[in-house]
Amino acid sequence: MSDPGAHVALLTDLYQLTMAAGYFEAGKSADRATFELYVRRLPPHRNFILAAGLAQAVDYLLNLHFSAEEIAYVRSLPQFARASSAFFDMLPHLRFTGDLFAVPEGTPLFPGEPFLTVRAPIIEAQLPETYLLATVGFQSLIATKAARLVKAAGGRSVVEFGTRRAHSPEAGTLGARAAYIGGCIGTSNTATGFRYGVPVFGTAAHSWVMSFPHERAAFVELQKLLGEQTVYLVDTYDTLEGTREAAALGRPLWGVRLDSGNLEQLSFKARRILDDAGLSDAKIFATGDLNEHKIHELMAARAPIDAFGVGTDLATSADAPALGVIYKMVEIECGGTRRFTTKLSEEKHTLPGAKQIFRFPDHDVIGLATECISCDRPDVEALQRPVILNGRLVEPLPSAAQARERAAASLARLPAPCHSLFEAKNPWRVELSPELTKLDQRVLREVTL
Numbered sequence: 508m509s510d511p512g513a514h515v516a517l518l519t520d521l522y523q524l525t526m527a528a529g530y531f532e533a534g535k536s537a538d539r540a541t542f543e544l545y546v547r548r549l550p551p552h553r554n555f556i557l558a559a560g561l562a563q564a565v566d567y568l569l570n571l572h573f574s575a576e577e578i579a580y581v582r583s584l585p586q587f588a589r590a591s592s593a594f595f596d597m598l599p600h601l602r603f604t605g606d607l608f609a610v611p612e613g614t615p616l617f618p619g620e621p622f623l624t625v626r627a628p629i630i631e632a633q634l635p636e637t638y639l640l641a642t643v644g645f646q647s648l649i650a651t652k653a654a655r656l657v658k659a660a661g662g663r664s665v666v667e668f669g670t671r672r673a674h675s676p677e678a679g680t681l682g683a684r685a686a687y688i689g690g691c692i693g694t695s696n697t698a699t700g701f702r703y704g705v706p707v708f709g710t711a712a713h714s715w716v717m718s719f720p721h722e723r724a725a726f727v728e729l730q731k732l733l734g735e736q737t738v739y740l741v742d743t744y745d746t747l748e749g750t751r752e753a754a755a756l757g758r759p760l761w762g763v764r765l766d767s768g769n770l771e772q773l774s775f776k777a778r779r780i781l782d783d784a785g786l787s788d789a790k791i792f793a794t795g796d797l798n799e800h801k802i803h804e805l806m807a808a809r810a811p812i813d814a815f816g817v818g819t820d821l822a823t824s825a826d827a828p829a830l831g832v833i834y835k836m837v838e839i840e841c842g843g844t845r846r847f848t849t850k851l852s853e854e855k856h857t858l859p860g861a862k863q864i865f866r867f868p869d870h871d872v873i874g875l876a877t878e879c880i881s882c883d884r885p886d887v888e889a890l891q892r893p894v895i896l897n898g899r900l901v902e903p904l905p906s907a908a909q910a911r912e913r914a915a916a917s918l919a920r921l922p923a924p925c926h927s928l929f930e931a932k933n934p935w936r937v938e939l940s941p942e943l944t945k946l947d948q949r950v951l952r953e954v955t956l
Contacts, residue, residue, distance in 0.1 A: 512745040516573045517580070524581060527630045528590045531597065539605075540629040541838040541861045543621040544639055544698050550648070550827035554925045554934040555615040557654050557914055558622050561562030562904050563897055565894060567638050568603040571631075575599070603631050607682075607895035608876075610864065611905060613650075613688055613914030614890060615921060617937050619873060620864045622647070622832070623700070624891060629839070636834045644832035646685035647679065650826040652799075653689025654918060658926050659799040661806045664814040667694040668794060669822025682822050688910045703907045707818075708816075710736070710764075716743040723752050735759040740908040741777070742767045750777045755783035762790030762813065770795065770809045778811040792816060799928055816924055829892065837861055847950045858943060859950045864890040865940075868920070874940035 530536060546556060570904030578598050581587060587594075605627020616622060625632050656665050656830075667686035670679030676698075683743050683943035684703050702705035711729055719725040722744060730737045737760040741749030743821055746768055753763050763781070765773050770793050781789045793805070794816035796838050818832075819825060835857045847859035861876040866888045874880050881887040893901050905913070924931035 508691075515638070516571060516634070517577055518641075519584055519634060521584075521586065523634050523636055524588050526633055528587060528594050530629050530633070531594045532591060533804070535629055535841070536597075538629045539626065539840040540632040540836055541624060541626045542632050542636070542834050542836050543627075543862065544623050544643060544832060544834045545616075545621045546618055546830060546832050547855070548618050548831065550830060551652060552928065552930050553655075553827060553938065554927060554931050555617060555651070555918075555921065556647050557650040557689055557918070558610050558614045558616055558643070559612050559650035559688045559910070560643040560681075561609050561623065561894070562907075563646070563681065564609075564623065564635075564639050565607065565900065565904060568607060568635060568895060569898075570602070571603045571635065573598045573601060592853065593852055594626075594725055596821060601630070602898060603627060603635070603895070604898040605631050605691065605895070606893070606897065608891045609894050610890040611892065611913055612907075612910035614911070615914075615917050615925070616864075617935055619858070619937060620871065621862055621891065623894075624861055624876070626861070627836075640832050642681070644830045646681055646688075647832075648824045648827070648830040649682045649821065650689035650914070651686035652821055652827075653686040653691050654914065655799045655928060656802060656815070656821060657690035658918075659803040659806065659928065660815055663806070663812065664692045665690065666814065666816045667691045667804075667897070668816040668818035669694070669820075670694075670696045672819040673822040679822060683876060684907055686821055687907055688914055690911065690915060691821075692814075696841065705907055710830040711740060713740060713743045716740065722925055723756075726752055726756055729906060730756055736761055739763045740766060746773050747776055747780065750780045754780050754786055754789075757784070757786070760786070760789055762792055764792040764794060764816075765812075766793075766795045767811040771805055771808050774810045774812050790814065794818070796820070803928060817835050847946060849947070849950050851954065852949070858939070860943065860946050862891075862943065866890055869922075870936035870938060872938050872940055873943060875942050875946065878940060878942055880940060 578595055582595055607625055609623035667683045673682055675681030680696055680698045683696040683699035687705045693708050695709045697707050699705045710733060716722055716725040726739055739753040742751055742761045750763055763777060774791050777791055790813035792814045793812045797815055797817045798820040805812055837859055838861055839846050839848060849859045850857040862873055863876045865872040865874060865880045868886050872880055924934035
């Protein structure tokens with residue numbers, strides 16, 4: 508059987524494929540549609556969303572194609588029994604030939620602001636919906652969670668430790684990438700390090716200690732192997748005795764890791780043991796079911812912890828495990844005539860027209876993509892940028908490290924309410940431009956006549 512990871516065209520919902528067939532049979536293949544991906548509302552206790560996942564979205568679009576095996580499978584489904592042979596003859600040649608505009612990874616966004624805009628022949632624009640929602644939604648969720656953890660740590664380092672609890676190995680790998688963009692200094696996931704250049708961390712587990720007859724022997728061998736990179740996991744039997752064993756071995760070492768018990772109390776006692784042994788430069792690394800609120804409490808108690816490792820809560824964004832991203836058509840061009848589209852469902856109203864986000868120092872304005880709002884002001888940034896034009900990448904994408912730098916700089920410019928660990932009231936003002944408001948009202952009148 509072929510590699511399931513190779514079948515990216517089928518990483519979609521069935522109705523994307525039935526619509527593709529329907530568009531073809533209805534003679535709409537040449538219609539050019541514009542879709543936008545955004546969130547209507549923020550998850551609980553979030554005051555922004557940090558954009559991530561663009562690199563994987565671009566990779567998908569540039570490599571979108573159907574293999575003969577995939578086409579044969581689609582053709583076998585009962586939903587396509589009435590589709591013409593011409594539709595299946597078209598699929599082998601299908602590629603993404605359209606345009607992609609997007610905000611750079613590491614950009615904080617707010618409800619209604621598009622992460623990305625796709626403009627392409629309608630089949631090419633429709634098919635990517637599921638994949639784009641999945642990769643941008645998931646990675647943005649984890650990047651945002653990481654930013655909260657890093658903020659709670661108040662300058663202390665946070666390492667992503669969650670692959671073993673992620674919802675799949677690939678989710679763990681991409682989640683670790685997103686966590687790095689969100690501000691973590693690195694990850695335990697070596698695949699993420701290999702693929703994306705993210706720093707990797709880790710030394711040994713409890714099984715290492717238990718594989719030796721005595722804890723000291725395990726520590727001695729670890730120190731021989733790792734030298735200055737040695738982090739002793741000291742809680743296998745007795746945390747403080749383990750710390751004393753580590754301290755007795757002296758240098759070289761990085762520090763000790765506390766993985767269970769009362770981390771606040773143990774960190775003070777471990778710090779004293781290390782200092783009394785002349786190891787004031789040895790660090791304390793804390794892990795064990797941590798989240799931003801526990802880290803905040805440890806920081807408030809002035810616990811002498813130098814770094815935190817966060818696993819389950821980060822890899823799954825446990826307190827807010829889903830991001831309600833949506834992908835909606837906002838324009839369609841048929842035979843040279845452009846029509847603006849909207850959805851009027853209760854609480855799900857969508858705004859027509861392709862948009863741009865204009866970021867001012869203290870607020871955002873969502874305007875039409877054809878507008879240039881305060882373009883002469885150096886302190887106003889138009890966030891959406893061309894990424895793919897006519898099916899070709901405009902320029903190389905920033906690395907994960909560069910996205911991380913952008914995130915840090917962008918988050919530092921947001922006011923304090925945006926960084927609260929709880930939901931803040933109106934943390935950042937987002938306005939609609941007068942032109943967008945006028946278009947919305949006009950389209951509303953047209954579709955309700």
